[in-house]
Amino acid sequence: MFSGELKKLMNDNLLRTIRDRESGSTASRIIIDGREYINFSSNDYLGLADHPLIIEAAKKALDKYGFGAGASRLLSGGTELHGELEKMTAGFKGADSSLLFNSGYAANTSAIPAVSGEGDVIFSDELNHASIVDGCRLSKAKKVIYRHRDINHLSELIKKENDNRKIVITDTVFSMDGDIAPLKDIHDICIRHDAILYIDDAHGTGVLGNGHGALAHFNIKPEQWIIQMGTFSKALGSYGAFIAAQKNVIDRLINTARGFIYSTALPACIIAASIEALRILREKTSLTEKLRQNRERLLKGIKDLGLDTLNSETPIIPVVVGDVETTMKFSEHLMKNHIYAPAIRPPTVKIPRIRFTVTAAHTEKNIDKLLEALSTHNP
Ligand SMILES: Cc1ncc(COP(=O)(O)O)c(C=O)c1O
Structure with missing residues (x-):
């Protein structure tokens, strides 16, 4: 075959x-x-994956909670650590609230279709990560692709779509090119056109803005129209991902994001590792x-x-x-x-x-x- x-x-x-x-x-x-x-091929940008404090935190959680989570978050898969990490992540990203996903791939393929649907329009950079592309494919929204980091092209295209809910989606740091989206300009366009800005900060988290990510790098206030996705699997040396956003967005995800609802929760030892990694990033x-x-x-x-x-x-x-x-x-x-x-x-x-x-x-x-x-x- x-x-x-x-x-x-x-x-x-x-x-x-x-x-x-x-x-x-x-x-x-x-x-x-x-x-x-x-x-020279690892995304463990801060070298945290084998940090002794992170390993110790994971071991402690392993002893206390066992390994497998046993169920999805909406059943009994979550632990008090899951909630603690969500609170920490929201604080770290300056957002109201946050929700954990099992991977960055799962976050994008679940959250994008959950926040966009029929009658909406998604504007997506042509070099966005495959998980964004797949998330867009799963959404019933109309997809409009703009040229890589091309503000004028985005501006031109967004003007043509007047009646719908608009969502602009971009990687912050492009994973294969290592360049940065012109987020300040993109954000201004979003404000002018009442569009939601959805950023994939997988490679910005822990790297840009003293580790806080792309919004901090550009001095953009994480206001209610911004949805931030990020991962624990790269600079934080752990595993899993999150969406940080306004509480209503998070409540919508809890109720409609299929990769969250229909998948077993991350094991507590992984969550404990992410908590410790965030602590180290905040302090060091x-x-x-x-x-x-x-x-x-x-x-x-x-x-x-x-x-x-x-x-x-x-x-x-x-x-x-x-x-x-x-x-x-x-x-x-x-x-x-x-x-x-x-x-x-x-x-x-x-x-x-x-x-x-x-x-x-x-x-x-x-x-x-x-x-x-x-x-x-x-x-
Ligand atoms: C920009 C971007 N988004 C999402 C992902 C997926 O994240 P994860 O590896 O946690 O599934 C990656 C990683 O490959 C990425 O580079």
């Missing part, structure tokens, strides 16, 4: 395969097939500062080599080196030099690239080793 399709993917250099690691955390080091690499600003310094060092080094980093503004730094085959060879060259940074290929992106992610856990030596490997590549 499917052998023709798989063979075609293989011939086109587009077949995806899984490479599982033997090592623990992934922020800066990884062992695969017995070989150690410096890892040196982590976000270290991340910023590491990013600057790497970006400057890559640019000095004359490589194309598209419009990266964050710890996600794409490097474009050519077609799929060249990009694959480039990734292999890096692996030979003990650098782990897989190629990202279509259909995930239109332009093949190596996507480097730098974290607060990398040392200057790690970064310099990558730069050395990049400088010795002959295309």
